[in-house]
Amino acid sequence: MRGIEAALECRREVRRGAFAPEALRNLGGGLEPPDRVLASSLLYATSRRESLWKHLLGLFLKKPLHALSAETADVLMVGTAGLMELRRFSPQVLVSALVGHVKAGRSPHEAGLVNAVLRRIGEEAPRILEKMERSPDPKEQCLLLGIPSWAGRRWIEEWGKEEARNLWKLSSMKPCLSVRLNRPEKERDFLAGLEKAGIRGWPSPLLEGSCRLSGNPFPPSLPGFAEGWVTPQTESAMLVVEAFLELLDGGPVLEMCSGRGVKSGQLLCRLPEGVPVESWELSPGKVASAKAEMQRIGVSRRAVFKVGDARTLEPEQAPRAVLLDAPCSGSGTWKRHPESKWRLTPERLAQMARLQASLLERAFRLVQPGGIVVYCTCSLFREENEQVVGSVLGSGWDLVELPLSLPGAISVKGKPYGRILWPKLPWIDGFYIAAFMKRA
Ligand SMILES: C[S@@+](CC[C@H](N)C(=O)[O-])C[C@H]1O[C@@H](n2cnc3c(N)ncnc32)[C@H](O)[C@@H]1O
Missing domain, CATH: 1.10.940.10 (NusB-like)
Known part of the structure:
Protein backbone atom coordinates (compact mmCIF):
# COMPACT_ATOMS: atom_id res chain seq x y z
CA MET A 1 0.00 0.00 0.00
CA SER A 135 -7.90 38.87 11.15
CA PRO A 136 -8.04 39.77 14.87
CA ASP A 137 -11.39 37.96 15.20
CA PRO A 138 -10.99 35.15 17.80
CA LYS A 139 -13.44 32.98 15.84
CA GLU A 140 -11.32 33.17 12.70
CA GLN A 141 -8.16 32.52 14.70
CA CYS A 142 -9.65 29.41 16.30
CA LEU A 143 -10.69 28.21 12.84
CA LEU A 144 -7.22 28.84 11.49
CA LEU A 145 -5.49 27.08 14.40
CA GLY A 146 -7.89 24.15 14.59
CA ILE A 147 -9.49 24.94 17.94
CA PRO A 148 -13.21 24.13 18.32
CA SER A 149 -14.86 27.52 18.73
CA TRP A 150 -16.65 26.69 22.01
CA ALA A 151 -13.35 25.52 23.53
CA GLY A 152 -11.61 28.66 22.28
CA ARG A 153 -14.24 30.79 24.06
CA ARG A 154 -13.97 28.69 27.22
CA TRP A 155 -10.19 29.26 27.34
CA ILE A 156 -10.68 33.01 26.92
CA GLU A 157 -13.08 32.99 29.91
CA GLU A 158 -10.69 30.90 32.01
CA TRP A 159 -7.26 32.25 31.01
CA GLY A 160 -7.88 35.69 29.54
CA LYS A 161 -7.45 36.67 25.89
CA GLU A 162 -3.67 36.69 25.72
CA GLU A 163 -3.03 33.34 27.45
CA ALA A 164 -5.90 31.76 25.52
CA ARG A 165 -4.34 32.82 22.19
CA ASN A 166 -1.05 31.40 23.37
CA LEU A 167 -2.75 28.15 24.30
CA TRP A 168 -4.48 27.89 20.89
CA LYS A 169 -1.08 28.19 19.20
CA LEU A 170 0.60 25.70 21.53
CA SER A 171 -2.27 23.25 21.01
CA SER A 172 -1.70 23.27 17.26
CA MET A 173 2.08 22.84 17.42
CA LYS A 174 3.56 19.67 15.92
CA PRO A 175 4.43 17.27 18.76
CA CYS A 176 7.58 15.17 19.00
CA LEU A 177 8.27 11.86 20.67
CA SER A 178 9.99 11.53 24.02
CA VAL A 179 10.91 8.31 25.76
CA ARG A 180 11.38 7.16 29.31
CA LEU A 181 14.51 5.11 29.87
CA ASN A 182 13.44 2.04 31.81
CA ARG A 183 17.09 1.06 31.98
CA PRO A 184 19.03 4.32 32.45
CA GLU A 185 22.33 2.42 32.10
CA LYS A 186 21.38 1.87 28.43
CA GLU A 187 21.20 5.60 27.62
CA ARG A 188 24.48 5.65 25.66
CA ASP A 189 23.59 2.53 23.66
CA PHE A 190 20.14 3.95 22.95
CA LEU A 191 21.53 7.26 21.70
CA ALA A 192 24.18 5.49 19.62
CA GLY A 193 21.45 3.27 18.11
CA LEU A 194 19.39 6.35 17.24
CA GLU A 195 22.35 7.96 15.52
CA LYS A 196 22.97 4.81 13.50
CA ALA A 197 19.31 4.83 12.42
CA GLY A 198 19.58 8.51 11.39
CA ILE A 199 17.21 9.71 14.16
CA ARG A 200 18.16 12.78 16.18
CA GLY A 201 17.81 12.26 19.93
CA TRP A 202 19.33 13.72 23.12
CA PRO A 203 18.85 13.51 26.91
CA SER A 204 16.08 15.77 28.20
CA PRO A 205 17.46 18.84 29.99
CA LEU A 206 14.35 18.84 32.21
CA LEU A 207 14.19 15.30 33.44
CA GLU A 208 16.82 12.66 34.12
CA GLY A 209 16.21 9.24 32.61
CA SER A 210 14.38 10.50 29.54
CA CYS A 211 15.30 11.45 25.98
CA ARG A 212 13.84 13.80 23.42
CA LEU A 213 13.61 12.82 19.78
CA SER A 214 13.11 15.04 16.78
CA GLY A 215 9.92 14.06 14.97
CA ASN A 216 7.84 10.99 15.61
CA PRO A 217 9.64 7.79 14.64
CA PHE A 218 7.60 4.58 14.82
CA PRO A 219 8.25 3.39 18.44
CA PRO A 220 8.82 -0.31 17.64
CA SER A 221 11.62 0.76 15.30
CA LEU A 222 13.57 2.41 18.16
CA PRO A 223 16.80 0.77 19.37
CA GLY A 224 16.24 -1.58 22.30
CA PHE A 225 12.45 -1.27 22.07
CA ALA A 226 11.83 -5.03 21.99
CA GLU A 227 14.19 -5.42 24.97
CA GLY A 228 12.20 -2.83 26.97
CA TRP A 229 14.93 -0.19 27.26
CA VAL A 230 12.48 2.62 26.53
CA THR A 231 8.77 3.49 26.73
CA PRO A 232 7.26 6.31 24.66
CA GLN A 233 5.85 8.82 27.15
CA THR A 234 5.50 12.60 27.21
CA GLU A 235 7.81 14.46 29.56
CA SER A 236 4.75 15.94 31.26
CA ALA A 237 3.38 12.48 32.10
CA MET A 238 6.80 11.45 33.42
CA LEU A 239 7.00 14.62 35.54
CA VAL A 240 3.59 13.91 37.07
CA VAL A 241 4.73 10.46 38.21
CA GLU A 242 8.04 11.86 39.47
CA ALA A 243 6.14 14.48 41.52
CA PHE A 244 3.97 11.67 42.95
CA LEU A 245 7.08 9.60 43.82
CA GLU A 246 8.63 12.61 45.62
CA LEU A 247 5.69 12.65 48.03
CA LEU A 248 5.73 8.92 48.71
CA ASP A 249 6.87 7.47 52.03
CA GLY A 250 6.07 3.86 51.19
CA GLY A 251 3.31 1.64 49.81
CA PRO A 252 0.99 0.07 49.04
CA VAL A 253 0.43 2.21 45.95
CA LEU A 254 -2.80 2.18 43.94
CA GLU A 255 -3.14 3.55 40.41
CA MET A 256 -6.90 3.89 40.00
CA CYS A 257 -7.21 4.38 36.22
CA SER A 258 -4.18 2.78 34.70
CA GLY A 259 -5.07 2.67 30.97
CA ARG A 260 -2.38 0.86 28.99
CA GLY A 261 -0.10 0.96 32.02
CA VAL A 262 2.34 3.70 31.01
CA LYS A 263 2.40 5.33 34.47
CA SER A 264 2.12 1.98 36.29
CA GLY A 265 5.19 0.84 34.33
CA GLN A 266 7.05 3.96 35.44
CA LEU A 267 6.04 3.36 39.07
CA LEU A 268 7.18 -0.25 38.92
CA CYS A 269 10.51 0.66 37.31
CA ARG A 270 11.18 3.42 39.84
CA LEU A 271 9.95 1.86 43.09
CA PRO A 272 11.91 -0.74 45.10
CA GLU A 273 10.78 -4.37 44.83
CA GLY A 274 9.11 -4.40 48.25
CA VAL A 275 6.55 -1.66 47.44
CA PRO A 276 3.31 -3.22 46.19
CA VAL A 277 1.68 -1.48 43.22
CA GLU A 278 -1.90 -2.30 42.22
CA SER A 279 -3.51 -0.94 39.05
CA TRP A 280 -7.19 -0.70 38.11
CA GLU A 281 -8.70 -0.04 34.72
CA LEU A 282 -12.21 -0.26 33.27
CA SER A 283 -11.24 -1.43 29.78
CA PRO A 284 -10.23 -5.11 29.47
CA GLY A 285 -8.45 -4.34 26.18
CA LYS A 286 -6.28 -1.70 27.84
CA VAL A 287 -5.43 -4.07 30.69
CA ALA A 288 -4.34 -6.66 28.13
CA SER A 289 -2.07 -4.03 26.49
CA ALA A 290 -0.76 -3.01 29.92
CA LYS A 291 0.15 -6.60 30.77
CA ALA A 292 2.03 -6.93 27.46
CA GLU A 293 3.85 -3.65 28.23
CA MET A 294 4.85 -4.90 31.72
CA GLN A 295 6.20 -8.06 30.08
CA ARG A 296 8.17 -6.01 27.53
CA ILE A 297 9.76 -3.77 30.18
CA GLY A 298 10.44 -6.68 32.55
CA VAL A 299 8.26 -5.82 35.56
CA SER A 300 5.32 -8.21 35.03
CA ARG A 301 6.21 -10.32 38.08
CA ARG A 302 5.36 -7.39 40.39
CA ALA A 303 2.42 -5.96 38.44
CA VAL A 304 -1.14 -6.49 39.74
CA PHE A 305 -3.89 -5.40 37.36
CA LYS A 306 -7.62 -5.54 37.95
CA VAL A 307 -10.32 -4.89 35.36
CA GLY A 308 -13.33 -2.97 36.65
CA ASP A 309 -14.88 0.27 37.78
CA ALA A 310 -12.58 2.14 40.17
CA ARG A 311 -15.64 3.40 42.03
CA THR A 312 -16.47 -0.11 43.23
CA LEU A 313 -13.34 -2.33 43.02
CA GLU A 314 -11.68 -3.27 46.31
CA PRO A 315 -7.89 -3.04 46.83
CA GLU A 316 -5.77 -5.99 47.96
CA GLN A 317 -4.52 -3.76 50.82
CA ALA A 318 -5.58 -0.25 51.90
CA PRO A 319 -3.32 2.08 49.88
CA ARG A 320 -0.84 4.47 51.46
CA ALA A 321 -0.78 6.46 48.22
CA VAL A 322 -3.28 6.76 45.36
CA LEU A 323 -2.54 8.09 41.90
CA LEU A 324 -5.73 9.05 40.10
CA ASP A 325 -4.95 9.82 36.46
CA ALA A 326 -8.58 10.49 35.70
CA PRO A 327 -10.37 9.95 32.38
CA CYS A 328 -10.69 13.42 30.87
CA SER A 329 -11.20 15.46 27.72
CA GLY A 330 -7.48 15.26 26.94
CA SER A 331 -7.50 18.96 25.99
CA GLY A 332 -3.87 19.28 27.10
CA THR A 333 -2.89 16.69 24.50
CA TRP A 334 -4.69 18.15 21.50
CA LYS A 335 -1.47 18.72 19.60
CA ARG A 336 -0.76 14.98 19.90
CA HIS A 337 -4.32 13.61 19.59
CA PRO A 338 -6.08 16.19 17.41
CA GLU A 339 -8.98 13.91 16.51
CA SER A 340 -10.22 13.97 20.13
CA LYS A 341 -11.01 17.71 20.09
CA TRP A 342 -13.70 17.29 17.44
CA ARG A 343 -15.47 14.61 19.50
CA LEU A 344 -15.74 16.75 22.62
CA THR A 345 -18.79 18.85 23.50
CA PRO A 346 -19.56 21.02 26.56
CA GLU A 347 -22.10 18.37 27.62
CA ARG A 348 -19.48 15.60 27.44
CA LEU A 349 -17.11 17.78 29.48
CA ALA A 350 -19.70 18.22 32.23
CA GLN A 351 -20.28 14.45 32.23
CA MET A 352 -16.51 13.88 32.58
CA ALA A 353 -16.35 16.30 35.52
CA ARG A 354 -19.06 14.32 37.36
CA LEU A 355 -17.16 11.05 36.82
CA GLN A 356 -13.88 12.68 37.92
CA ALA A 357 -15.49 13.95 41.14
CA SER A 358 -16.85 10.52 42.01
CA LEU A 359 -13.45 8.89 41.33
CA LEU A 360 -11.66 11.48 43.47
CA GLU A 361 -14.17 11.01 46.27
CA ARG A 362 -13.43 7.26 46.13
CA ALA A 363 -9.67 7.89 46.22
CA PHE A 364 -10.04 9.92 49.44
CA ARG A 365 -12.23 7.20 50.91
CA LEU A 366 -9.75 4.40 50.08
CA VAL A 367 -6.47 5.98 51.14
CA GLN A 368 -5.14 5.24 54.65
CA PRO A 369 -5.25 8.13 57.15
CA GLY A 370 -1.94 9.96 56.76
CA GLY A 371 -1.65 8.74 53.17
CA ILE A 372 -1.61 10.79 49.95
CA VAL A 373 -3.86 11.19 46.92
CA VAL A 374 -2.58 12.73 43.71
CA TYR A 375 -5.24 13.78 41.23
CA CYS A 376 -4.23 14.56 37.65
CA THR A 377 -5.75 15.04 34.23
CA CYS A 378 -4.28 15.87 30.84
CA SER A 379 -6.88 18.61 30.52
CA LEU A 380 -6.56 22.38 30.60
CA PHE A 381 -10.21 23.07 31.41
CA ARG A 382 -10.76 24.24 35.00
CA GLU A 383 -14.07 22.36 34.97
CA GLU A 384 -12.11 19.07 35.04
CA ASN A 385 -9.39 20.32 37.37
CA GLU A 386 -9.72 22.92 40.13
CA GLN A 387 -13.51 22.77 39.99
CA VAL A 388 -13.55 18.98 40.49
CA VAL A 389 -11.12 19.27 43.39
CA GLY A 390 -13.11 22.15 44.87
CA SER A 391 -16.40 20.26 44.66
CA VAL A 392 -14.97 17.17 46.41
CA LEU A 393 -13.14 19.18 49.09
CA GLY A 394 -16.41 20.98 49.75
CA SER A 395 -17.97 17.71 50.91
CA GLY A 396 -16.07 17.82 54.20
CA TRP A 397 -12.83 15.81 53.88
CA ASP A 398 -10.07 16.63 56.36
CA LEU A 399 -7.17 17.10 53.95
CA VAL A 400 -4.00 19.14 53.59
CA GLU A 401 -2.86 20.23 50.15
CA LEU A 402 0.79 19.28 49.48
CA PRO A 403 3.30 21.28 47.45
CA LEU A 404 4.46 19.64 44.23
CA SER A 405 7.94 19.43 42.86
CA LEU A 406 7.61 20.53 39.21
CA PRO A 407 9.89 22.70 37.05
CA GLY A 408 8.79 26.34 37.51
CA ALA A 409 9.59 27.21 33.87
CA ILE A 410 6.73 25.07 32.58
CA SER A 411 4.23 25.10 35.44
CA VAL A 412 1.84 27.64 36.92
CA LYS A 413 -0.28 27.59 40.04
CA GLY A 414 -3.88 26.38 39.78
CA LYS A 415 -6.71 28.60 40.97
CA PRO A 416 -6.68 27.84 43.87
CA TYR A 417 -5.64 24.16 44.00
CA GLY A 418 -2.85 22.25 42.26
CA ARG A 419 -0.48 23.16 39.45
CA ILE A 420 -0.79 23.23 35.70
CA LEU A 421 1.91 22.02 33.33
CA TRP A 422 1.85 24.31 30.32
CA PRO A 423 2.27 22.51 26.93
CA LYS A 424 5.14 24.76 25.92
CA LEU A 425 7.34 22.31 24.04
CA PRO A 426 6.79 19.53 21.51
CA TRP A 427 7.55 16.87 24.18
CA ILE A 428 5.28 18.38 26.82
CA ASP A 429 1.50 18.15 26.98
CA GLY A 430 -0.81 20.17 29.22
CA PHE A 431 -1.48 18.51 32.57
CA TYR A 432 -3.17 19.37 35.83
CA ILE A 433 -1.94 17.90 39.10
CA ALA A 434 -3.00 18.37 42.73
CA ALA A 435 -1.81 16.46 45.81
CA PHE A 436 -3.45 16.00 49.21
CA MET A 437 -2.71 14.22 52.47
CA LYS A 438 -5.63 12.71 54.38
CA ARG A 439 -5.22 13.77 58.00
CA ALA A 440 -4.67 10.89 60.42
C1 LIG B 1 -6.02 9.21 31.46
S1 LIG B 1 -6.37 7.57 31.12
C2 LIG B 1 -5.17 6.72 32.09
C3 LIG B 1 -3.81 6.64 31.48
C4 LIG B 1 -2.86 5.80 32.32
N1 LIG B 1 -2.78 6.24 33.68
C5 LIG B 1 -1.47 5.76 31.71
O1 LIG B 1 -0.60 6.50 32.14
O2 LIG B 1 -1.26 4.97 30.77
C6 LIG B 1 -7.82 7.27 32.05
C7 LIG B 1 -8.29 5.84 32.01
O3 LIG B 1 -9.42 5.71 32.87
C8 LIG B 1 -10.19 4.64 32.39
N2 LIG B 1 -11.50 4.72 33.06
C9 LIG B 1 -12.59 5.45 32.73
N3 LIG B 1 -13.57 5.29 33.65
C10 LIG B 1 -13.08 4.46 34.59
C11 LIG B 1 -13.61 3.89 35.78
N4 LIG B 1 -14.85 4.19 36.19
N5 LIG B 1 -12.85 3.04 36.48
C12 LIG B 1 -11.59 2.72 36.08
N6 LIG B 1 -11.03 3.22 34.97
C13 LIG B 1 -11.75 4.09 34.23
C14 LIG B 1 -10.18 4.86 30.89
O4 LIG B 1 -10.46 3.66 30.19
C15 LIG B 1 -8.76 5.34 30.66
O5 LIG B 1 -7.94 4.29 30.27
Missing part, protein backbone atom coordinates in the same frame (compact mmCIF):
# COMPACT_ATOMS: atom_id res chain seq x y z
CA ARG A 2 1.21 3.52 -0.76
CA GLY A 3 1.22 6.47 1.65
CA ILE A 4 -1.89 8.24 0.28
CA GLU A 5 -3.95 5.04 0.28
CA ALA A 6 -2.77 4.32 3.83
CA ALA A 7 -3.75 7.84 4.93
CA LEU A 8 -7.25 7.33 3.51
CA GLU A 9 -7.60 3.98 5.24
CA CYS A 10 -6.57 5.56 8.57
CA ARG A 11 -8.89 8.52 8.00
CA ARG A 12 -11.80 6.09 7.59
CA GLU A 13 -10.87 4.40 10.88
CA VAL A 14 -10.62 7.76 12.67
CA ARG A 15 -13.99 8.85 11.25
CA ARG A 16 -15.44 5.66 12.76
CA GLY A 17 -14.05 6.50 16.20
CA ALA A 18 -10.47 5.16 16.27
CA PHE A 19 -7.57 7.25 17.54
CA ALA A 20 -4.90 8.19 15.01
CA PRO A 21 -2.02 6.21 16.61
CA GLU A 22 -4.27 3.13 16.78
CA ALA A 23 -5.24 3.53 13.10
CA LEU A 24 -1.58 3.93 12.11
CA ARG A 25 -0.59 0.92 14.23
CA ASN A 26 -3.28 -1.17 12.52
CA LEU A 27 -1.58 -0.57 9.17
CA GLY A 28 1.02 -3.05 10.43
CA GLY A 29 4.70 -3.19 9.60
CA GLY A 30 4.34 -3.78 5.83
CA LEU A 31 4.48 -0.10 4.89
CA GLU A 32 7.80 1.37 3.69
CA PRO A 33 9.06 4.12 6.08
CA PRO A 34 8.53 7.03 3.58
CA ASP A 35 4.95 5.84 2.96
CA ARG A 36 4.32 5.59 6.71
CA VAL A 37 5.62 9.15 7.17
CA LEU A 38 3.40 10.41 4.34
CA ALA A 39 0.33 8.58 5.71
CA SER A 40 0.93 9.92 9.20
CA SER A 41 1.57 13.51 7.97
CA LEU A 42 -1.63 13.50 5.91
CA LEU A 43 -3.71 11.95 8.67
CA TYR A 44 -2.53 14.41 11.34
CA ALA A 45 -2.76 17.42 9.01
CA THR A 46 -6.40 16.44 8.31
CA SER A 47 -7.36 16.01 11.96
CA ARG A 48 -5.45 19.00 13.31
CA ARG A 49 -7.52 21.60 11.46
CA GLU A 50 -10.62 19.63 10.53
CA SER A 51 -13.01 22.58 10.92
CA LEU A 52 -10.82 24.75 8.67
CA TRP A 53 -10.81 22.16 5.86
CA LYS A 54 -14.60 21.83 6.15
CA HIS A 55 -14.92 25.62 6.01
CA LEU A 56 -12.75 25.84 2.86
CA LEU A 57 -14.58 22.98 1.19
CA GLY A 58 -17.87 24.71 2.00
CA LEU A 59 -16.68 27.70 -0.04
CA PHE A 60 -16.01 25.59 -3.15
CA LEU A 61 -18.66 22.87 -3.04
CA LYS A 62 -22.17 23.50 -4.35
CA LYS A 63 -23.66 20.95 -1.96
CA PRO A 64 -22.77 20.17 1.65
CA LEU A 65 -19.83 17.83 2.26
CA HIS A 66 -22.07 15.31 4.03
CA ALA A 67 -24.25 15.01 0.88
CA LEU A 68 -21.29 13.25 -0.82
CA SER A 69 -20.31 9.67 -0.13
CA ALA A 70 -18.25 9.28 3.07
CA GLU A 71 -15.26 8.02 0.99
CA THR A 72 -15.35 11.10 -1.24
CA ALA A 73 -15.68 13.41 1.77
CA ASP A 74 -12.55 11.75 3.24
CA VAL A 75 -10.67 12.25 -0.03
CA LEU A 76 -11.63 15.94 -0.09
CA MET A 77 -10.62 16.47 3.53
CA VAL A 78 -7.27 14.66 3.16
CA GLY A 79 -6.66 16.41 -0.18
CA THR A 80 -7.38 19.89 1.21
CA ALA A 81 -5.17 19.30 4.26
CA GLY A 82 -2.39 17.89 2.08
CA LEU A 83 -2.53 20.78 -0.41
CA MET A 84 -2.38 23.37 2.38
CA GLU A 85 0.21 21.69 4.61
CA LEU A 86 2.53 19.34 2.71
CA ARG A 87 4.87 21.87 1.20
CA ARG A 88 7.36 19.37 -0.17
CA PHE A 89 4.85 17.05 -1.84
CA SER A 90 3.79 17.73 -5.42
CA PRO A 91 0.15 19.01 -5.48
CA GLN A 92 -0.38 17.45 -8.93
CA VAL A 93 0.73 14.02 -7.73
CA LEU A 94 -1.52 14.31 -4.66
CA VAL A 95 -4.61 15.36 -6.63
CA SER A 96 -4.08 12.71 -9.34
CA ALA A 97 -3.68 9.96 -6.75
CA LEU A 98 -6.83 11.05 -4.90
CA VAL A 99 -8.88 11.33 -8.09
CA GLY A 100 -7.61 7.87 -9.10
CA HIS A 101 -8.73 6.53 -5.72
CA VAL A 102 -12.28 7.89 -6.22
CA LYS A 103 -12.45 6.52 -9.78
CA ALA A 104 -11.53 3.06 -8.52
CA GLY A 105 -13.92 3.23 -5.56
CA ARG A 106 -17.64 3.01 -4.92
CA SER A 107 -18.52 6.52 -6.18
CA PRO A 108 -16.56 6.95 -9.44
CA HIS A 109 -19.11 9.54 -10.62
CA GLU A 110 -17.70 11.92 -7.96
CA ALA A 111 -14.16 11.85 -9.39
CA GLY A 112 -14.72 14.89 -11.66
CA LEU A 113 -16.00 16.97 -8.77
CA VAL A 114 -13.02 15.97 -6.58
CA ASN A 115 -10.62 16.96 -9.34
CA ALA A 116 -12.29 20.35 -9.90
CA VAL A 117 -12.67 21.24 -6.21
CA LEU A 118 -9.14 20.23 -5.18
CA ARG A 119 -7.59 22.12 -8.08
CA ARG A 120 -9.51 25.28 -7.13
CA ILE A 121 -8.54 24.86 -3.48
CA GLY A 122 -4.89 24.52 -4.47
CA GLU A 123 -5.08 27.77 -6.42
CA GLU A 124 -7.40 29.94 -4.33
CA ALA A 125 -7.28 28.78 -0.70
CA PRO A 126 -3.80 30.14 0.15
CA ARG A 127 -5.10 33.70 -0.33
CA ILE A 128 -8.12 32.96 1.87
CA LEU A 129 -5.84 31.65 4.61
CA GLU A 130 -3.57 34.70 4.35
CA LYS A 131 -6.58 36.96 4.88
CA MET A 132 -7.67 34.90 7.90
CA GLU A 133 -4.18 35.16 9.38
CA ARG A 134 -4.49 38.96 9.44
